[in-house]
Amino acid sequence: MLAKTLGRILPGVTLVLAKSHPARASPTISTTTTISTLPKYHLLHNATLIHLTSQHIHPQSFSPVGLRFVEMDAAPQEVHNNREAFRQAVVNTLERRLFYIPSFKIYRGVAGLYDYGPPGCAVKSNVLAFWRQHFVLEENMLGSRLPLCYTRSCAKGIRMKRLVHVIVLIIYSKIFARRNSREILISAKEKASEFRHVLAVLDDLSEEELGAKIKEYGITAPDTKNPLSAPYPFNLMFQTSIGPSGLNPGYMRPETAQGIFVNFKDLYYYNGNKLPFAAAQIGQAFRNEISPRQGLLRVREFTLAEIEHFVDPDDKSHPKFSEVSNLEFLMFPREDQVSGQSARTIRLGEAVSEGIVNNETLGYFIGRVYLFLTYLGIDKERLRFRQHLANEMAHYAADCWDAEIECSYGWIECVGIADRSAYDLHAHTDKSGVPLVAAEKFSEPREVEKLVIAPVKKELGLAFKGDQKMVVEALEAMGEKEAMEMKATLESKGEVQFTVCTLGKDVSIMKNMVTISKEKKKEHQRVFTPSVIEPSFGIGRIIYCLYEHSFYTRPSKGGDEQLNVFRFPPLVAPIKCTVFPLVQNQQYEEVAKRIAKSLTAAGISYKIDITGTSIGKRYARTDELGVPLAITVDSTTSVTLRERDSKKQIRVNVEEVASVVKEVTDGLSTWADVQWKYPTHSSTTSED
Numbered sequence: 116m117l118a119k120t121l122g123r124i125l126p127g128v129t130l131v132l133a134k135s136h137p138a139r140a141s142p143t144i145s146t147t148t149t150i151s152t153l154p155k156y157h158l159l160h161n162a163t164l165i166h167l168t169s170q171h172i173h174p175q176s177f178s179p180v181g182l183r184f185v186e187m188d189a190a191p192q193e194v195h196n197n198r199e200a201f202r203q204a205v206v207n208t209l210e211r212r213l214f215y216i217p218s219f220k221i222y223r224g225v226a227g228l229y230d231y232g233p234p235g236c237a238v239k240s241n242v243l244a245f246w247r248q249h250f251v252l253e254e255n256m257l258g259s260r261l262p263l264c265y266t267r268s269c270a271k272g273i274r275m276k277r278l279v280h281v282i283v284l285i286i287y288s289k290i291f292a293r294r295n296s297r298e299i300l301i302s303a304k305e306k307a308s309e310f311r312h313v314l315a316v317l318d319d320l321s322e323e324e325l326g327a328k329i330k331e332y333g334i335t336a337p338d339t340k341n342p343l344s345a346p347y348p349f350n351l352m353f354q355t356s357i358g359p360s361g362l363n364p365g366y367m368r369p370e371t372a373q374g375i376f377v378n379f380k381d382l383y384y385y386n387g388n389k390l391p392f393a394a395a396q397i398g399q400a401f402r403n404e405i406s407p408r409q410g411l412l413r414v415r416e417f418t419l420a421e422i423e424h425f426v427d428p429d430d431k432s433h434p435k436f437s438e439v440s441n442l443e444f445l446m447f448p449r450e451d452q453v454s455g456q457s458a459r460t461i462r463l464g465e466a467v468s469e470g471i472v473n474n475e476t477l478g479y480f481i482g483r484v485y486l487f488l489t490y491l492g493i494d495k496e497r498l499r500f501r502q503h504l505a506n507e508m509a510h511y512a513a514d515c516w517d518a519e520i521e522c523s524y525g526w527i528e529c530v531g532i533a534d535r536s537a538y539d540l541h542a543h544t545d546k547s548g549v550p551l552v553a554a555e556k557f558s559e560p561r562e563v564e565k566l567v568i569a570p571v572k573k574e575l576g577l578a579f580k581g582d583q584k585m586v587v588e589a590l591e592a593m594g595e596k597e598a599m600e601m602k603a604t605l606e607s608k609g610e611v612q613f614t615v616c617t618l619g620k621d622v623s624i625m626k627n628m629v630t631i632s633k634e635k636k637k638e639h640q641r642v643f644t645p646s647v648i649e650p651s652f653g654i655g656r657i658i659y660c661l662y663e664h665s666f667y668t669r670p671s672k673g674g675d676e677q678l679n680v681f682r683f684p685p686l687v688a689p690i691k692c693t694v695f696p697l698v699q700n701q702q703y704e705e706v707a708k709r710i711a712k713s714l715t716a717a718g719i720s721y722k723i724d725i726t727g728t729s730i731g732k733r734y735a736r737t738d739e740l741g742v743p744l745a746i747t748v749d750s751t752t753s754v755t756l757r758e759r760d761s762k763k764q765i766r767v768n769v770e771e772v773a774s775v776v777k778e779v780t781d782g783l784s785t786w787a788d789v790q791w792k793y794p795t796h797s798s799t800t801s802e803d
């Protein structure tokens with residue numbers, strides 16, 4: 116979900132804020148550190164989030180210089196240095212091998228915007244293809260009763276525009292409803308026209324209240340002692356206008372979900388007016404992040420993959436929950452966070468049966484997300500599911516969990532999985548007047564007892580004149596309990612005092628002004644607003660964490676150099692296989708071309724390297740791209756096939772090699788399986 120985080124602090128800015136969240140363990144600021152003594156490093160990388168409540172702004176809570184950071188997880192400086200060095204090695208390799216490129220690099224780039232280079236594009240498209248397969252196709256292929264509608268290269272797709280009308284967002288976009296109203300900037304004047312910003316997300320302080328506290332305690336920017344501006348809210352959406360007049364505002368969408376909600380009626384119809392069903396969408400989202408940093412983790416344009424799974428609020432069971440219920444992984448329930456415990460391994464079935472996870476469908480998606488991430492190559496030990504605290508969740512949400520992945524920046528939210536209840540469809544129904552509802556048709560009509568409130572308008576008009584309409588509306592809006600109590604009082608006393616909120620007063624209702632009864636009726640269907648369960652994937656964040664989890668170095672043959680390797684599973688690897696003629700010779704090159712043809716026919720991505728540089732160098736180059744298999748042509752009849760991580764080699768016939776590569780890269784056989792079948796090889800083609 117949207118930022119619960121506070122303290123997105125720009126380099127050099129020092130100010131404010133209080134107690135950070137124990138679950139956000141990445142920072143390492145000791146409980147006694149005051150802002151003025153924080154090293155810059157902390158400010159740059161660690162001052163990520165703080166939840167501030169009014170109780171924290173209290174003179175006794177803070178050191179004389181102002182407010183104090185309080186962090187639970189203090190790691191030594193050298194751990195930070197190691198993380199920093201590791202990150203630098205990963206990022207250097209990614210940039211050198213063009214996994215990504217800062218956008219507009221030749222013009223010195225724009226913060227928060229990145230382009231993917233060829234291997235980065237290939238990784239991303241592999242991740243998205245697997246997402247499609249794991250969440251979209253698999254549900255269908257298994258003949259599930261949960262068909263998915265899907266956008267982007269799918270016949271059943273819906274596709275929301277990236278440019279959205281302001282009405283959709285004003286109603287209740289998460290960005291407007293939560294972020295826009297809660298994220299607050301404070302500027303500190305640095306030079307004549309230069310400002311630095313501190314961003315706060317406040318639990319229960321308005322910007323006026325925070326401004327008053329800043330004044331009361333005389334808080335200044337500790338670096339420069341310059342005064343701070345009054346806090347002011349900041350709009351994180353990119354604004355534009357629709358049409359030539361420039362008067363019709365539009366926004367670049369900050370999320371994709373609304374596109375599915377506004378199309379609910381048509382999607383429901385497409386699905387044969389049946390629940391449950393899910394719609395999925397992959398698309399770009401745009402957020403004018405105040406302080407884009409952490410490379411690919413916080414950017415201004417990113418790819419979201421979202422599923423909206425619509426379900427009957429009275430039945431959130433899931434027919435396939437048993438397929439994931441035995442999975443065990445790190446979970447971090449709300450209560451454990453509050454009581455200062457660590458994340459622990461819990462069996463998913465237990466988490467649902469004990470009510471830690473609100474319902475089976477939410478649990479099912481948590482399990483599927485776990486499988487998705489670990490199949491991609493995310494390390495199980497550095498993946499946890501953290502439940503939102505009550506004050507992090509939107510008021511309407513039934514339960515929310517974030518899949519957080521640990522990388523050199525700390526624990527990063529990569530997937531949000533939320534039960535948003537019926538809030539979105541209700542809100543669009545109210546605003547558009549179009550009922551976004553589902554119906555359960557009964558096989559036999561059912562007899563139901565219904566409350567009937569019938570205001571007698573003539574009598575009410577005589578008694579209340581111009582206020583009659585509001586009294587009628589208030590009477591009709593009574594719940595069953597209140598109405599039955601009114602009925603009893605009217606019968607016993609003939610008169611009752613009744614509060615009409617819209618009038619702001621009590622009025623006397625007499626027996627002849629309203630009849631209240633319960634009537635039996637036959638109903639053929641139950642009409643209700645579905646709940647929605649939403650897994651929302653930040654694809655760029657997942658990919659960056661995957662890069663870190665896949666990266667390692669090993670010494671070169673002579674031991675004088677460290678060589679970089681990405682241990683991508685074949686599923687993710689940007690190229691599945693390389694083909695090298697051992698030496699530059701026409702016969703070998705012809706064999707290499709024949710093999711290349713058969714790889715193309717088998718649908719395997721490959722790269723030929725005929726540069727003739729040493730075989731060790733060529734292997735090192737492909738290891739750095741994470742290519743799992745390399746074919747070295749060292750004879751005209753059979754070739755050497757080498758696996759990246761073990762560096763083990765086998766001999767395979769030229770005619771057979773493409774199918775062996777396919778078997779391994781499609782996951783039908785492991786490398787260990789094929790090693791059994793084929794003779795091992797070590798000779799001229801070995802780099803060691």
Ligand SMILES: Nc1ncnc2c1ncn2[C@@H]1O[C@H](COP(=O)(O)OP(=O)(O)OP(=O)(O)O)[C@@H](O)[C@H]1O
Nearest residue numbers: 116117118119412413414417528529530531651653
């Ligand atoms: N600026 C961003 N850059 C890259 N990915 C992002 C960004 N903001 C959000 N995401 C990704 O989109 C997913 C869904 O968006 P959501 O609105 O739930 O995020 P969020 O709660 O705003 O994230 P955060 O609190 O880190 O800002 C997140 O889980 C995250 O992976």
